[in-house]
Amino acid sequence: MSKMMKAAFLPGNSTVEVREVTVPEPGHGEVLLAVKASTICGSDIRAIYHEHLGKGPEGYQGVVAGHEPAGQIVAAGPGCRRFKVGDRVLVYHISGCGVCNDCRRGYMISCTSDQYRRAYGWQRDGGMAEYLLAEEKDLIQLPDSLTYLDGAQVACGFGTVYEALQKVGIDGNHAVLITGLGPVGLAAGALCRKLGAEKIIGIDISPERRNIAQSLGLCDSVLAAGLDNVSEVRELTRGSGVERAIDCSGNADARAVAIRATRKWGRIVMVGEGGSVAFNPSPDIIHDQKTVFGSWVTSTWLMEELAERLVRWNLHPEQIVTHRFSLAQASEAYALMASGRCGKVAVCPALE
Ligand SMILES: [Zn+2]
Ligand SMILES: [Zn+2]
Numbered sequence: 001m002s003k004m005m006k007a008a009f010l011p012g013n014s015t016v017e018v019r020e021v022t023v024p025e026p027g028h029g030e031v032l033l034a035v036k037a038s039t040i041c042g043s044d045i046r047a048i049y050h051e052h053l054g055k056g057p058e059g060y061q062g063v064v065a066g067h068e069p070a071g072q073i074v075a076a077g078p079g080c081r082r083f084k085v086g087d088r089v090l091v092y093h094i095s096g097c098g099v100c101n102d103c104r105r106g107y108m109i110s111c112t113s114d115q116y117r118r119a120y121g122w123q124r125d126g127g128m129a130e131y132l133l134a135e136e137k138d139l140i141q142l143p144d145s146l147t148y149l150d151g152a153q154v155a156c157g158f159g160t161v162y163e164a165l166q167k168v169g170i171d172g173n174h175a176v177l178i179t180g181l182g183p184v185g186l187a188a189g190a191l192c193r194k195l196g197a198e199k200i201i202g203i204d205i206s207p208e209r210r211n212i213a214q215s216l217g218l219c220d221s222v223l224a225a226g227l228d229n230v231s232e233v234r235e236l237t238r239g240s241g242v243e244r245a246i247d248c249s250g251n252a253d254a255r256a257v258a259i260r261a262t263r264k265w266g267r268i269v270m271v272g273e274g275g276s277v278a279f280n281p282s283p284d285i286i287h288d289q290k291t292v293f294g295s296w297v298t299s300t301w302l303m304e305e306l307a308e309r310l311v312r313w314n315l316h317p318e319q320i321v322t323h324r325f326s327l328a329q330a331s332e333a334y335a336l337m338a339s340g341r342c343g344k345v346a347v348c349p350a351l352e
Contacts, residue, residue, distance in 0.1 A: 002022045004021065007125070007327075008065050008347070009062065009063075012049070012060070016049075018328060024133040025133075028077055030133055031080060031133075031135075032132070033071035034130065034131060035071040036070055037069070037151065037346055037347075038066040039344055040066075040333060040346070041068055042182055043273060044337075047060065048060045057117070058122065061123045063121065064128055065128040066126035068152045068155045069126065069155060070148040070152045070155060073087045082136065083141075087139075090140050090142050090152065090307075091120060093119055093121065094111065094119040094297070095118050095124065095134075096109075097113035097116035106301045107298075108300065109298075140304050145311050146310060146311065153187065154303060155303075159302070160184060160298055162191060162306045163299070170192050174197050174198060175199040175200075175201065176188075176244045176246065177201045177203070177246070178192075178201070178202045178248060179248065179258045180251065181202045182204075184248040185202060185248035187320065188271075189219050199221075199236070201223065203224075203225050203254065204249075210222040216320070225254060230260045240263045241264075242266065244262070245261060245268045252276050255277035256278065259292065264289055264290070266291075268292045269293040270294050322342045323336055325346070325351065326347070326351040
């Protein structure tokens, strides 16, 4: 008789269903993880929780939710080459075909195979369950000194931010603006700090999120989102604007602020998904020689590198987790995340 486990599903009407399902068995090249931590992403709320809005890579196919899992391997199928029972791992959250050009670069996020690209928690069962079936090629080793909650953060938010910061380059010459201080914006603050940014300015509409950013020391200044943001950022940077801006909001006004509050020769990177932006190319980017980057998730190799850097920096992404829930309380966890009155929200199946 097969073993049963609790797993959370998102029917798309702002509720969560926790059901009993069969514990899967690993096949060739697959492992079974005991999930220790599984965090909720802004994209889960935006594209699945309230309504199933996602298409293509964001199309939710009624699977177990959760794409930010970390856990311990409890069974390994035949053919595994590196990982074994007992290993602590996090899961790169998109399982690609492994052989297209994007997969070969490590960017399974943009795998071009319609048949084989399946994201955990979107098109294949994800981490909001006691156990998760994962492909060995999707695993990243979790260093001993990092917690499972640290690992879950690397699996999506911190990994995504690390990629974006690598694209624009961050160092001690740079004042940085972060628009949107949700978990991804907070991660940007934490990583910019370790990369040596000279000054970090954050903007958010939510007082709770501004407080978290300031109390954790992730921003030097925080501003309430508003019409004066561009001049406020210039005042904080001796009239010049920032060298680097990272949009983590997905909001049209905040994106325009990120572009306009960046100084000549500066770089802007967009990470927050959805929505739109309006700006005037000549004054806003062309005449000031600015560059706007887009950045989507990260690669397996850069995620592995980030896990190593976190150890060297003694940086624990867990610090932005403000709330922890058991699987049975998954509906409270998603409702809180949807409210925005929190940092990162985690479900830990071992909590009761
Ligand atoms: Zn995510
Ligand atoms: Zn592929």
